[in-house]
Amino acid sequence: MPTPHSTASPHHAFATCRSAEIAVRLACFVIATFLAAGCRAPYAGDEPSITPGPPSMRIATYNIRHGRGSDDVLDLDRTARAIAALDADIVALQEVDEKVRRSGNVDQAATLGKVLGMHHAFGSFMDYDGGRYGLAILSRWPIESFESWRLPTGNEPRVALAVKVDPPGMGPCSIVDVHFDWVADDGFRFAQAEAVAARLAALDHRWILLGDFNATPGTRTRRLFGGLGREGDRPASGSKTWPATIPTIDIDTIIAGPAAAWSAFDLRVVPETITSDHRPVVTRVTGKIVATH
DSSP states (O other): OOOHHHHHHHHHHHHHHHHHHHHOOOOOOOOHHHHHOOOOOOGGGGGGGOOOOOOOOOOOOOOGGGBBTTOOOOOOHHHHHHHHOOSSEEEEEEHHHHHOOOOOOHHHHHHHHHHOOEEEEEEEEEETTTTEOOOOESSSSSSOOEEEEOOOOOOOEEOOOOOOOEEEETTOOEEEEEEOOSSSOOOHHHHHHHHHHHHHOOOOSSEEEEEEEOOTTSSSHHHHHGGGGOOOOOOOOOOOOBBBOOOOBBEEEEESSSSSGGOOOEEEEEEOOSSSOOOOEEEEEEEEEOOOO
């Protein structure tokens, strides 16, 4: 192939002219055939109109156990790869460390956001081991605002992390990340859920509630949100999320509200067995278009 400074040979010039001649003949043939068939050139009105579909977004929830896998190895890079594989627009994370000694004094939310090219927010439950421990949300879209909703204290302090985003075509949407109390007695857990439900009921726009509920389907904590939002349908099999290696219970879920604002959606539990002691849950939610008059 000639370099940018080379001079074309006579053979190259001949080939170029020959190629041009062939192109002209081919163009004439196409035009003649087009006219002979009595065809007319299309105009803008002939083009099919394309109606955009309802707005949607792919979201996930994942308890990352501060980057420590089921093999007891601390590896935040591995965690980042697992999150990237979810290919989600929004990811809610639980058990996230911020500059805690046990996880190498790393700001995990900021680090994951930087590595994955996503915006991030962190909500602290409490000070812990030289740093802070809590929740994080990663978003492909800018986070317009965020706040921590302080919840009733259980065996540990708890907050819900709420961020507001504006997905294309959907309008404002609050993403609310939770990690409810974990002990068998659900008194603290239900009190925390009631506090979150009251905040959700007061919102005047769409919301997504997701996280580690530490409550299985049918319990009062999970039923509480049934009147407010629409929980994703779980697969007939493979719906359990903890422990990751051989899961026996379903405690991580996604709920979209108000219920009338969303179409039904299916949840998928990702069979990731090593990166954490939980398996991630992912779905695509589609907002219903509200008619205006």
